[in-house]
Amino acid sequence: MKKIEAIIRPEKFEEVKAALEEAGYGGVTVTEVEGHGKQKGITQQWRGRKYKVELLPKLKLEIVTTSKDAAKLIKAILKSGSTGQVGDGKIFVYGIEEAYKISSGEEGEKVVS
Numbered sequence: 001m002k003k004i005e006a007i008i009r010p011e012k013f014e015e016v017k018a019a020l021e022e023a024g025y026g027g028v029t030v031t032e033v034e035g036h037g038k039q040k041g042i043t044q045q046w047r048g049r050k051y052k053v054e055l056l057p058k059l060k061l062e063i064v065t066t067s068k069d070a071a072k073l074i075k076a077i078l079k080s081g082s083t084g085q086v087g088d089g090k091i092f093v094y095g096i097e098e099a100y101k102i103s104s105g106e107e108g109e110k111v112v113s
Contacts, residue, residue, distance in 0.1 A: 001096035001109055002070040006061045007033065007089040008081045013059055019080035020063070023072050026112050029062040039086050058089060064096055064112045 008016055013030070020028065034055035045051075065073055074091055082088050099111040 001099060001112060002065055002067055003094040003096050004061075004063045004065065004070060004073055004077070005092045005094070006063075006077050006081065007035070007058050007091075008061065008077070009083065009088060010057055010059050012081045012083070012088075015080045016061070016077055019076040020073060023076040024069070025063055025073055026065060027063070031060045031062070033058050033060045037087065037090075056087065064099060066109050066113055069113075 006016075010032075017028075034057055036054055036056055040054060061077070063073060070093065074093070077091055098107065099109075100107045101111045
């Protein structure tokens with residue numbers, strides 16, 4: 001099993017969600033987060049004054065899936081989440097050793113499929 005953690009632009013969420021639905025994902029957890037990458041934020045102007053916004057709003061998507069389905073979900077996020085600009089986000093993939101369904105006690109890959 002794999003855990004896919006994707007940090008995306010908030011304005012791309014609906015497009016990414018639609019692509020994940022088309023790819024057949026089992027479920028997703030979405031968290032509003034803030035952060036920055038190499039660009040260290042952005043400079044904005046308000047009422048003639050410039051100020052730096054260092055932490056930009058992003059969404060973190062967490063998906064646990066079977067190892068065989070991970071690649072197609074990653075491709076769906078890459079394609080639908082990209083604007084081609086700096087700050088589009090990142091995808092991290094982790095191995096999951098075990099998974100349990102609390103309501104039924106089921107375990108293993110059938111929990112996420």
